Amino acid sequence: MSKPRDVVVVRVSEKGDREDEHFHSPEVQIEAARRWARDRGERLAASPIPEIDVSGKLPLPESGVAFVYVENAGNRLVHGRTIEIRQSNQQFQPRWAVVQQGTEIRFPNLDSTYHNVFSTSPNANFDLGLLRVGDPGKSVVFNQPGVADIYCNQHPEMSATVLVVPNPFFTQVAPDGSFTLSGVTGGRRKIVAWTPHAELVSKWVTVEPGRSVSVSLELGKSEERAHLDKTGRPYGSYH
Numbered sequence: 001m002s003k004p005r006d007v008v009v010v011r012v013s014e015k016g017d018r019e020d021e022h023f024h025s026p027e028v029q030i031e032a033a034r035r036w037a038r039d040r041g042e043r044l045a046a047s048p049i050p051e052i053d054v055s056g057k058l059p060l061p062e063s064g065v066a067f068v069y070v071e072n073a074g075n076r077l078v079h080g081r082t083i084e085i086r087q088s089n090q091q092f093q094p095r096w097a098v099v100q101q102g103t104e105i106r107f108p109n110l111d112s113t114y115h116n117v118f119s120t121s122p123n124a125n126f127d128l129g130l131l132r133v134g135d136p137g138k139s140v141v142f143n144q145p146g147v148a149d150i151y152c153n154q155h156p157e158m159s160a161t162v163l164v165v166p167n168p169f170f171t172q173v174a175p176d177g178s179f180t181l182s183g184v185t186g187g188r189r190k191i192v193a194w195t196p197h198a199e200l201v202s203k204w205v206t207v208e209p210g211r212s213v214s215v216s217l218e219l220g221k222s223e224e225r226a227h228l229d230k231t232g233r234p235y236g237s238y239h
């Protein structure tokens, strides 16, 4: 058994993360230290903050898609992560995504028609303008936690939804409705569940050492509502 590696936190900070204002919470420091050690095949001998697995169950919706995350376990921007939401066959593909804040989403147009991708959600207000046929796509960095509804100003039937989570503590719910959030730091934690097009639901739990934590959640009803165009008017009203 090796000695506690206080030095690990310092080495991680030397990589430049110290400039990230989100880096100062103890949870994030520990998380970064643990990952630094794991990448090198080592283990932290002791952690100043105990980490516990939070597990639970929830009834899956018909879509089979649900995610769970911890809302208040550190705020951390992820760097260098990019995913794509394509415009293909007059739909977004995929039609939903869950990303950690800091993730870049690229929106390439694979169709032979114009699209105009936009969002008016508070955490992701953008308008990519007309994307030409074969456009490699503009991209948006999602830096604010929350749910972003994404639409096309040309085609009201196109929609995608993106859940932006604040930290690495998130997971997809398994087909049997179970989930485990690993290595959650101790304290009062807000566990949040999401399925596309439903309100977020949450429960508070106390995470403490020597005690397993389980939480049961009931998802909100999925309901894709009619939406307005990028100017806030009903589609077609100005043609």
Ligand SMILES: [Cu+2]
Pocket (backbone or CB within 6 Å): 090, 114, 115, 116, 152, 153, 154, 155, 158
């Ligand atoms: Cu479109």
